[in-house]
Amino acid sequence: MENTSQGTIFGINGPVIKVRGKHAFQMLEMVLVGHDRLIGEVIRVLETETIVQVYENTTGLKPGEPVISTGKPLTVKLGPGIIGNVFDGIERPLAQVAKNTGIFITRGNVMDNLDREKLWDVRILVKPGDYVTQGKVLAEVKETESVNHKIMVPPNVKGEIIEAASDGLYNIDKIIVKVRDGKQVHNLTLVQEWPVREPRPYYHRLPLDIPLITGQRVIDTLFPMAKGGAAAIPGGFGTGKTLTQHQLAKWANADIIVYVGCGERGNEITEVLEDFPKLIDPRSGRPLMERTVLIGNTSNMPVAAREASIYTGITLAEYYRDMGYDVAIMADSTSRWAEALREISGRLEEMPAEEGFPAYLPSRLSEFYERAGRVETFNGTEGSVSIIGAVSPQGGDFSEPVTQNTKRFTRCFWALDKALAYTRHYPAINWINSYSEYNDDLSDWYSKNAHVEFTDKKKEISRILQEEGKLLDIVKLIGSDILPDEQKLVLETAKVIRQGFLQQNAYHEQDTYVPVKKQYLMMDSILRLYEKAMMLVNLGIPVSVIRRSGVFDEVIRIKYNISNDDLGAFDELNRRLEKTLEEIEAEYK
Amino acid sequence: MCGVVPQVLVFTSGRIRKTMNVEYMGLKEISGPLVVIDGVKDASYEEMVEITVGKNKRLGQIIKIDGELCVVQVFEGTRGISLENTRSKLLGKPLKMPLSKELLGRVMDGIGRPVDELGEIYPEKSWDINGEPINPVMREYPRNFIQTGISSIDGLTTLIRGQKLPVFSGSGLPHNQLAVQIVRQAKISDTENENFAVVFAAMGVKHDVAEYFRQSFQKSGVLDRVVMFLNLANDPVVERIVTPRCALTAAEYLAYEKNMHVLVIMTDMTSYAEALREISSSKGEIPSRKGYPGYLYSDLASLYERAGMVKGCKGSITQIPILTMPNDDITHPIPDLTGYITEGQIVLDKNLSQKGIYPPVSILPSLSRLMKDGIGEGYTRADHPQVANQLFASYAKVQEVRALASVIGEEELSEIDKLYMKFGRKFEENFISQDFRENRSIEETLDLGWTLLRLLPKEELDRISPDTIAKYYDISESGAGDF
Ligand SMILES: Nc1ncnc2c1ncn2[C@@H]1O[C@H](COP(=O)(O)OP(=O)(O)O)[C@@H](O)[C@H]1O
């Protein structure tokens, strides 16, 4: 650690610094820049100079100031105290920053990433004489009411335990176990370090056949996401990327949520901080904040740290995965991260590829999304990291490089649509352009856990929507009045699906989250109505007569009228609908 | 300062500067607004430089250092500068804005120097104009409704104290009038006129536009609560980069030091972004879209994110940036990147304006992201969220019906579609449209919304709950006869 390799600043251009002097710097090494010891990272090593990107504002730096090597890459500290916290892009706790510098973030904030005073109630699970290898759980700490933090043997460490502490209250620096590997003795504490740009190892990958249930109907039924999968949410401004991300962070059935606010609004971080402690996780009955960690590197914070924030986030996610948890990470927005790459690349005068983005944009994106996955860990548990990345295409145009390249490396594509957002159809996920390639792999799970007919019903729902799309092209030209009644019924039913099923109000107490069983029953009621109404239409009863009875409106209002814990009400509803339709039929005969 | 004073950068890093009074003669290179000085020792990044040309002094800022070479952007431009005729001196500090409550009522140039002949400002504080990012954990989430008296805004794109809500406009549209009407009518402060202030930043606008604002402020009697920063169309381009930063520094001082509710009007952000592009291209940077630099997003964010409210402070900064969309194109990088940063947008529309509708707010693409937390029960009125939602949805339907009518003719429409045509017309004429002097309360706005919704059969109101319909739709109310 006390490496004295040192150079001096020669040139300064925004966050990019040229360093000359003794050239013992390593690629991707973390360095301390200037008298204020700003944190930086070596991004290029040349014969005569080294290029460093600085994670803080460089105003006021001068040529000649020292640049000190730390001998290690940019790393994060992993241990108890992460959950419930808010960090900047390089894992500095923002609450601590606020204690030091008040409402504004100033530079040169050197601080501990994790609280070193706090005492944790540690339960030791090993004893001297045990032989341990990487990933083995040494101890457990109740990090929050919802999260049992497992202290693991760090990757690449193995050996025989020669000393183990007894259960007790310890801070994170306490050596709880000493492991001897040949001549070397590892002193293991409650914390380990890991370089953010390197994926953490696991035993092997598992198939992606369990859905990440989100409680959002259009996602869970039409475009489901797998635990360990990767999804993209592209959309122009105001189409609902952030709100969808927040909804998933609130309701997805993951054990841990890592939310990365990457180059977006400060108020959106504040909102999570205000809401999550008050919202209750329907599964644990505990506040959502107890399973959530936030990384906030907002648009006005230094751009190099924005670039790092994505890696910091995914590394935290992998760490909890290694304990056997299902982790979901939301990155809002990956486009801002790509732009940070572009900005740094521009300062380095690299040859740009498309729209000024560097040629390595696709490989960086693929490396990031490859870190998603469901795995068997080294301690024999199963864990997953699911990545949900928002994409903010310039001009809302999906043909731009970030959207196109993201599409290659993700398998769920939830395309947000400006036209839908303008009509306040939320979530504005376009049901024609979106897709999920996990559909087939997950259908078994749905038939076992939701309903055997789940997949059939959803196919029928999609079919009606597709047909509506075709009919609407005709309606645009001639109006709907002269369509045959069968087709009018398709339009009417599609409207019920859109308004009653696809539209979901994030601000409504019941509608904000809907269990899969209820999603099934809603589809079921809609399709029953459709079939029965089709029979009437075939008997020559006009759709307008059926409409006047109010059956369609009643189904549209299911989401508000039948609460999530009263699924018995569906039987009653279906009977009532049937009765109304029978009455119409009787009257008509 | 609500507890903590922002760090003031002094560029000595703890050492005494030996070269303070050194002057550098001549230049190595001149390119657009940039000059290169050679042989500079001890320069700090982003430090101010004073360049003397004959008798005249100009200010510049170091934007790149390479050994002893310093690239300086000159705020007043490089006209008349040659490689030989300059002497340059490092000032040892960033560009700072002198601050005091005396700023209220004053007019400054684009880099914060008084131009109103009322003399110097005696500063109480002097802050770096670049500001520092607000720590997200120290933000207070904005929730207080600002009534502007304009139905399309209050009802459908509600302005919240501490919000950044831009106006997307086009040339020839009445965005200036709209801004003036907002300033005149907005109830920004709870204690009425006690502690609100307006900071006005003009970037590249014509003289008569700036004058229009000044006169309007005067007429509505707020001039002594306004600070104006003027970089007009014929003022130096580089200065334009600094103008909003000076203005926002003044706003931060008034909000966080003096606990005032500050409304910041910045116009025209398009000229600002064009200035940024011009400088970027002189630097030879690789452009992204339409020649704008790749960091346009981050740069705009460094302005817009200075809006907000913070813990422990009574004051607030609400921003209404105005921009003209080139070719009325909302996907152009300037409106596009703005929309990605701000908390919504108010979009003005040429077609509505041509129909004689003022303010010509195109409501479908308009949005207030903070509205959800500042309206409804306890804020405005319980029915507000649903009414707003329904008006959006019904008006969206009007667009579909109109498209159909243009194909098959209005007479061929179904009865219900005809009602939508009528609803659309009345909505534009009576709800969106209002007089420049008309100040409607939120109750009036919502009641008007109901009067319009009553044009449609109940079954069409799918965004409103049955109880709310029972409560508001069914009552027959005087004045409803108008439609
Ligand atoms: N499911 C939803 N329910 C209700 N409102 C929504 C929903 N999704 C989006 N919105 C509305 O759209 C606005 C913009 O959404 P946001 O997620 O901030 O967009 P983006 O991140 O794409 O710019 C929100 O402020 C909210 O008013």
Ligand SMILES: [Mg+2]
């Ligand atoms: Mg967003």
